[in-house]
Amino acid sequence: MRYIGEASVGYPLIVPDEAGQDCLLGSKCPGCGDVRVPPRRFCPNDLAECEPVHLDGHGEIYEAVRIGLAPQGFEAPFWVGYIDLDGGARFFGQIGWSEGESEPRHGDRVSMSVEVVRTDDLPVMGPVFRKAVPNAAH
């Protein structure tokens, strides 16, 4: 089993936090507070050395689209989009959607689970963002 990041940045971007919860691995600038996923060693704004940060994957959909013609290694249809994570970074990922649900759209609150996102040869695990159920966290 592989995780996203291993084939692109060279290491898994899904890591457990102290409580064992799957998180996205990012970086935060101690100077300007800029947050990035994947993490950066130096902040692009001030070249300060960044600190690792764990993001729980809560955020808001900036925009989402349904993929009808899939790239190699994927099976259509599926939804993807940019998520504005609560920590500050914008992250591209898959969006979970089931027939009968209202379609994902700009402004929807989402939370993250880690699921298989690619199955062509060796399955790849990655974040899947789903619309948050109102008040479910309380």
Place this chain on the structure above:
Amino acid sequence: MDKTYLAGVGMTPFGKFPEAGLGSLGRDAVIEAIRDAKISPKAIEMISCGCARSGALQARESGVGQLVGWEVGIEGVAVYNEKAFCASGAMAFNIANMAVASGVHDVALVVGVERMSGRGGKGKPLTSDGMVLEGEQGFTPPAYYAMAARRHMDMYGTTREQIAAVAVKNRKAAGLNPRAQYRKPITLDDVLTARQVAGPLNLLDCCPTGDGAAAAIIVNAAGAERLGIEPRVEVAASVVGSGFFGDQRRDMSSFALDRSTSSRAYDIAAIGPDDIDVAEVHDSFSIAEIIHYEDLGFCQPGGGGKLVETGETAVGGRIPVNTGGGLLNRGHPLGATGVAQIVELADQLLGRSGDRQVTNARSALAHINGGFHEGDFAVSGVTILKAVEGVQS
């Protein structure tokens, strides 16, 4: 800096030519440009070659410019090979223009070439070099533009029909261009009912892959004098820029990078968007052309849908855009496109565009984007051409 001029241009037809190679495609475009300029290949002092995917698609990572030079007997010269995604040809043009403007060389050959019809994953969208992490999760360029389309529709009320109108308009123009890849007329209904690629964009909203090459010869006054030619098209500005990667939460209904490169180009050329008579823009996907109208200043933000709907950007309209058919229909052999745009605009300024000729075209703009990086474009390029004063098209 010296003024620079186009001495000659040429291109192959764009399409699927499995029997052709990078060398023969480049050769055919260069021979046409050399004959257009009425010069000998031996007069060429440098080659600048744009080819984006020669390694992945043709097992030739380096030296495409040398290969094309070898085909036409140009040797012993400086050769620059540029890889800048879909803007590779435009980047090669920019390099050659700088070299000639600086006086380091007086006569430069630009060639853009790509061969894509033999690629793996036929029928699937291309992935993108700068978005490997995103690619692990299913990213493709049409998904990016589909998100831009949804933002534009949401923010400005741009309609699906207005977006589809770009594809119909550019196909109509391609019907007048014998070198375009797709020329058969299409209707709004054809676009709207085609197979979905990434909602709301369908197959006819997306540019094809293909094979082809284009070439241009750039000279300065010293080069023109030595060759005994009188160039009729001035390169008034050639600007490239990389993305603004720091701004993660960018507004995707407008592309800040293109606003930056076009603003710099207008300043250098000392003209504004109202002075442009004809333009070539990067319509890799139909929605992109609408956004480019706005970022290039052809209309106000949010006005792009109406601009195409009312026919203002069609041949015969106020500001005709993509008279050669655009990437959507002329085709998009990646490295060739940026130079093919120059060929189309030079022909327009020289009054030799046949049935798609824009009346009295004197100033022209070419715009291109290339690749992605951290959510922004990797490259934007804008070139402005002007008919030399005193020369009638």
